[in-house]
Amino acid sequence: MSAPFFKFGMFSEEVGLIFAFAIGIGFGFFLERAGFNSAKKLTAQFYFTDLTVFKVMFTAIVTAMIGLYYLSVIGLVDLSLVYLTSTNLIPQVVGGLLLGFGFVIGGYCPGTSCVAAATGRLDAVVYLAGIIAGIFFYGEIYPLIESFTQLTPMGTLTIPEYIGLPYGLVVFLVVLMALGGFAGAEWVEKYMAARKEE
Amino acid sequence: MTHHPHGSKEPQPYWNPYVAGIGLGLVLLAAFVIMGRGLGASGAFSSLVSGAVNTVAPQHAQGNAFYSDYLGDGTQSPLNDWLVFEVLGVFVGGFISGILAHRVNKTVERGPRISVTGRMAYAFVGGAILGVGAKMAKGCMSGQALTGGALLNLGSWATMLSIFAGAYALAYFMRRQWI
Amino acid sequence: MKDFMRTLTLNKKLALVAFVLGFIALFAGNPYGSATVKMDTSELATIVQNELDHVDVGELAGWIILGKADYRLLDLRTGKEYEEYHIPGAENVPLTEFGNAGLMKNEKIVLYSEGGIHSAQAWMLLRAQGYKGVYMLRGGLEEWKDNILFPSLASNATPQEKAEFEKAVHVSRFFGGTPRTGDAAIAEGPKMDMPKLQMPAPAGKTPTAATGKKKKEGC
Numbered sequence: 391m392s393a394p395f396f397k398f399g400m401f402s403e404e405v406g407l408i409f410a411f412a413i414g415i416g417f418g419f420f421l422e423r424a425g426f427n428s429a430k431k432l433t434a435q436f437y438f439t440d441l442t443v444f445k446v447m448f449t450a451i452v453t454a455m456i457g458l459y460y461l462s463v464i465g466l467v468d469l470s471l472v473y474l475t476s477t478n479l480i481p482q483v484v485g486g487l488l489l490g491f492g493f494v495i496g497g498y499c500p501g502t503s504c505v506a507a508a509t510g511r512l513d514a515v516v517y518l519a520g521i522i523a524g525i526f527f528y529g530e531i532y533p534l535i536e537s538f539t540q541l542t543p544m545g546t547l548t549i550p551e552y553i554g555l556p557y558g559l560v561v562f563l564v565v566l567m568a569l570g571g572f573a574g575a576e577w578v579e580k581y582m583a584a585r586k587e588e
Numbered sequence: 589m590t591h592h593p594h595g596s597k598e599p600q601p602y603w604n605p606y607v608a609g610i611g612l613g614l615v616l617l618a619a620f621v622i623m624g625r626g627l628g629a630s631g632a633f634s635s636l637v638s639g640a641v642n643t644v645a646p647q648h649a650q651g652n653a654f655y656s657d658y659l660g661d662g663t664q665s666p667l668n669d670w671l672v673f674e675v676l677g678v679f680v681g682g683f684i685s686g687i688l689a690h691r692v693n694k695t696v697e698r699g700p701r702i703s704v705t706g707r708m709a710y711a712f713v714g715g716a717i718l719g720v721g722a723k724m725a726k727g728c729m730s731g732q733a734l735t736g737g738a739l740l741n742l743g744s745w746a747t748m749l750s751i752f753a754g755a756y757a758l759a760y761f762m763r764r765q766w767i
Numbered sequence: 768m769k770d771f772m773r774t775l776t777l778n779k780k781l782a783l784v785a786f787v788l789g790f791i792a793l794f795a796g797n798p799y800g801s802a803t804v805k806m807d808t809s810e811l812a813t814i815v816q817n818e819l820d821h822v823d824v825g826e827l828a829g830w831i832i833l834g835k836a837d838y839r840l841l842d843l844r845t846g847k848e849y850e851e852y853h854i855p856g857a858e859n860v861p862l863t864e865f866g867n868a869g870l871m872k873n874e875k876i877v878l879y880s881e882g883g884i885h886s887a888q889a890w891m892l893l894r895a896q897g898y899k900g901v902y903m904l905r906g907g908l909e910e911w912k913d914n915i916l917f918p919s920l921a922s923n924a925t926p927q928e929k930a931e932f933e934k935a936v937h938v939s940r941f942f943g944g945t946p947r948t949g950d951a952a953i954a955e956g957p958k959m960d961m962p963k964l965q966m967p968a969p970a971g972k973t974p975t976a977a978t979g980k981k982k983k984e985g986c
Contacts, residue, residue, distance in 0.1 A: 394624030398897075399873025409622055410670045414677020415684070416615035417627055417730075422685035424608035429697035431602075433766045436759035442605045447733060449609025454616040454738035456788050461621065462798030469798045473625040473984040475736060477743030481724050482732075486747040488721025489728060490754020494762050496714020497697060499729040500629035500722065503715070504675060505682030510694040513711040520715020521630070525637045527716065528723045532654035539724060547742045557799070558792040560740060565789030569782050572606070606781055628986025671986065731986025 393461070397471040418505050427506040429497030429513060436494050439582045441575040448568045459561050477544040496520060597690040616738060623670070626735025630722035632675035634658050639666040654723070699766040710765055725750075806895045820890060821905040822877050828915050828938050831855055838875035841868070843885050844908075854879065854911060855942070862889055872898050879904035879911070916944030 392398050396406055424446045425431045434440035462469040493499055496517045498506060503521070506514035532539075550557040602608075619626055638658035642649035649655040650662075658666050686692040698707040722728040725747045727736065733751060736744020775783065814820050830838065831854070842849050842857040849859040857879070860868045870876060876898065878886040886903040893901045904911070913919075918935035920928065936946045 393621045395622050397624040397871060399871055406623060406670060407668075407673045410673035411677040411680075413615060413619050413622070413627070414674035415681035416618070416677075417612070417674070418678035418681025418683075419685045420608050420611040420615060420681075421678070422682040422689070422691070423603045423611065424605055425602035427682060427686060427691065430699065430766060433759075433762075436755050437763070437767050439767075442602075445605040446609040446612060447729075447737075449606050450612035450616060450734055451737040452785060453610050453613025454620065454734075455740065456785070456792070457613070457617040458620050458738065459792060459798050460788070460795070463795045463800065465800065467621060471624050472620055472739065474739055474741055475726050475732070475743065475985060477741070477746070478726070479743065479746060482726065482743045482747045483750045485721045485723070485725025486732075486750025487754035487757075488717055489725060489747070490721075490751040490756070491758050492714045492716075492718025492721055493729075493751065494714075494755040494758050495765075496711050496718055497766075498711075498715075499718065500633065501627075501675075501678060501728070501730045504629065504678045505686075506697070508679045508683040509686035509692045511697050512694065513696045513698065513707055516708045517711040517715040518633075520712040521633055521719040521722075522637055522715075523712070524716035524719020525630075525634055525723060526641070528720045529637060529641065529652060529654045532652060536653060544742065549740045549742050549745060552742050557740070557797055558795050561792040562789040564740070565785050565792075569786060572778075572782065604777065606778055610781070625984045626986065631986045670984075727986040735986065 393467040394471055397468070417501065418508070421502055421505045422509065426502040427509045427511060427514075429506065429511070432499075432502060433494055433497055438578055439586075441579055444575055445572060448571060452565055452568045455561060455564060459557070463558075474546040474548070476546045478540060479542040479544060481539045481541055492524075599691045600689040612734075613738070616734060619735075620738075625670070626731065626739070627674065628671050628727060628731035628735065629675055629678070630719070630728040630731065632669070632671040633719070634723065635666040635669045635672055642666070699764070701767075702765045707765065710762075811891070811894060814894075820894075821903040823905050824911045824914050827854070827877065827904060827911075828942070832938070832941055838877055839870070840877050840879070843878060843880040843889055848881075854908070862892070865889075865893070870898060873900055875900040875902070877902050877904055879907050882907045882909050915939060916942055917947055918944075919947040922948075 392400070395401065396409075401409075421427070425442060426446070431440055432443055435443035458467065458469065458472070461467040489499070496503075498514055498517050500518075500521060503514045503517045507518060548557075550560045553560075616627055635658045638649060638655040641652075641655055642659055650659060658669075660666065683692065696704050696707055698704065702710075718728070725732055727744070727747070729748075729751065732741075732744045733748040735741075737748055772780070827840070840854060840857040841860045842853045843860065843862060845861070846859060849857075853859065858868070862885070870893075876893070878889050878893075878901065880886045880889075883903065883906060886907060890901055890903045906913075914935070916939055918932060918939050920932040924932065932946070932948075939946045
């Protein structure tokens with residue numbers, strides 16, 4: 391068991407930064423391949439005409455989840471060394487709602503806005519300025535809301551641990567849910583396209 | 589796909605979303621295996637903001653619990669950070685893919701019923717709201733929904749569901765901007 | 768079967784692969800399986816024999832005074848004992864919390880407990896899991912008190928011992944301890960008051976700097 395490689399000391403933090411850049415290139419590349427440089431395409435998700443956001447996101451989640459699961463089970467990866475953000479349920483739900491608002495109002499999320507800006511979308515550049523303003527605002531009001539952001543701490547918790555089911559079973563259920571979602575998405579897109587023809 | 593003999597730059601169609609998703613998933617998996625962490629984006633901007641505030645008003649930044657988290661012990665620039673380098677890569681990767689697919693052009697993405705100025709105003713406000721939400725949720729779509737989703741992280745899935753709920757809830761009111 | 772596969776579109780093929788992999792996951796087991804480890808017993812025995820597994824209190828005192836930050840010092844005792852006194856720069860990490868302490872498998876980690884037993888057990892557990900840079904503080908806190916905080920000089924000491932003692936006094940003062948001279952004082956032994964925790968901060972960075980920024984892995 392010698393992965394995650396960085397956690398086993400196989401290379402320095404500086405080399406890690408080079409990997410960061412390379413991984414980022416891959417990230418941005420596939421986001422653009424999927425069409426996520428276009429706010430119109432991204433927001434179409436929320437009008438049911440183009441559900442690419444759902445398809446790409448959940449395919450990526452399922453791919454990485456299955457890959458990581460099997461590499462851990464075989465013993466090639468030490469899953470306990472992979473970083474997990476801790477859960478603060480209420481602030482994350484409220485933050486998630488705001489993320490959703492910002493997504494449909496602004497038309498992007500941080501990663502996709504970088505890709506859009508890189509391919510010439512001027513509204514994405516303005517959006518990035520907005521993110522920076524938002525983070526600055528958050529930093530300034532942080533002393534006032536700090537206790538809110540620490541509410542309902544649950545530590546680092548996975549879904550299998552929380553609901554008490556075996557990890558492999560949850561993996562299977564997520565796959566089923568994703569496949570069902572994809573089938574549904576294909577149907578909805580066809581329906582909306584047919585309705586548009588009328 | 590029509591063939592243009594004089595090399596005119598017709599934008600290519602996007603990839604099959606499932607294939608693009610697999611590509612994205614493999615990049616995420618690579619991050620897990622190589623670094624023991626996932627992807628992210630908003631954190632890089634937090635480092636940027638914290639560094640800027642620290643340059644202009646160091647005592648204020650270092651006394652603030654939010655900024656000081658990104659400033660570390662002061663021996664390194666906050667930009668000397670994994671996410672900052674990753675986000676730089678995202679710009680480059682997006683550009684490369686765009687160039688290869690002839691999809692790079694200076695435009696403003698907007699629906700048929702809104703002006704450029706209106707769109708820009710919404711873009712800024714939307715970005716600001718997202719910035720606040722991202723810090724409150726401890727991540728954005730890349731860090732929470734994508735990374736945390738693959739790790740079956742409870743808080744991440746809650747965040748992901750809230751993102752979709754919030755976006756769908758507000759979609760009706762934003763329809764003039766997009767459709 | 769081959770004909771069936773040919774009739775499927777790419778998307779359906781991908782879905783089939785995903786379903787099969789998901790299905791096998793039902794039987795494949797727990798990915799956190801690293802609760803069991805394999806030990807190279809002869810390697811570990813050699814290390815113990817050659818005493819490559821520990822660090823002396825004098826060495827550690829030197830590192831702290833010089834402000835070295837290339838190691839992590841872990842106090843394995845309870846929170847209460849840690850509050851009363853801990854070696855400067857130590858982090859309180861009971862054995863059961865090692866998973867959350869973010870230990871890297873190649874960084875230098877020094878363990879101490881009251882004496883030597885718990886740190887020896889922890890050393891074995893960590894080494895078996897592949898932490899190659901882990902060391903015990905020889906003699907534990909007991910030895911730290913005896914030699915660093917409260918060094919003693921017998922009344923019939925040789926001139927060389929007296930010279931050594933001078934150095935020990937400086938070290939002891941640095942850590943807020945009290946050197947003892949004369950046999951009566953030595954006999955007093957462990958009733959000494961432990962120095963308050965306002966000891967001079969090590970000249971350089973505190974060990975948390977070794978791990979860099981706190982938000983290092985957030986998003």
